[in-house]
Amino acid sequence: MKLFIIAGAINGFLAVAFGAFGAHALKERLSEKYLAIWETAVQYQMFHALALVAVGILMSSKLLGPVSSLNTAGYLMLAGIIIFSGSLYVLSLTGIGILGAITPIGGVAFLVGWIMIIVAAVKFAS
Structure with a gap:
């Protein structure tokens, strides 16, 4: 799906920019x-x-196709980036410790996203 490729490219760009900014x-x-x-x-x-x-x-290949498990995985990974990395960026800049309590929610989103890729492969791979 084009949305996830674009979102991935934007986040890759931002990760490089934020990495350079941090360094x-x-x-x-x-x-x-x-x-x-x-x-x-x-x-x-x-x-x-x-x-x-x-x-x-x-999603755009013929390997697994546009299955709902992959769609869910993509949205979970995007949410994970926003919640996990976003909370850590804000924590780093502000020192607000309570943000550490939000970060694991993003981590769980990442984990479930990876599980959904496994589900898609098991159900739909030929």
């Missing part, structure tokens, strides 16, 4: 703890940006 602009402004949290957010955003592109390719 250059934030290096002197954040403590090592918060810089490490920023880097974790960047890594997970990039991993799941690539996963979104893969979901989009799988």
Whole structure:
């Protein structure tokens, strides 16, 4: 599905930009703890940006086709990026500790998204 390929590409772009921003602009402004949290957010955003592109390719290929499990996986991965990485970015910049309680919701979205890819493969792969 074109939406997931575009969303993946945008998130990949943003992950590179945020990674460079963290390495250059934030290096002197954040403590090592918060810089490490920023880097974790960047890594997970990039991993799941690539996963979104893969979901989009799988949906448009004849391998699995546009199955609902893949659609669900794509939306869960997108939500995971926003909730997981987004909360970590904000936590790094603000130090608001309560955001650490939101981050696992994004992690669960990632996990369920990966499970939905497995479901799609098991049900629909030839």
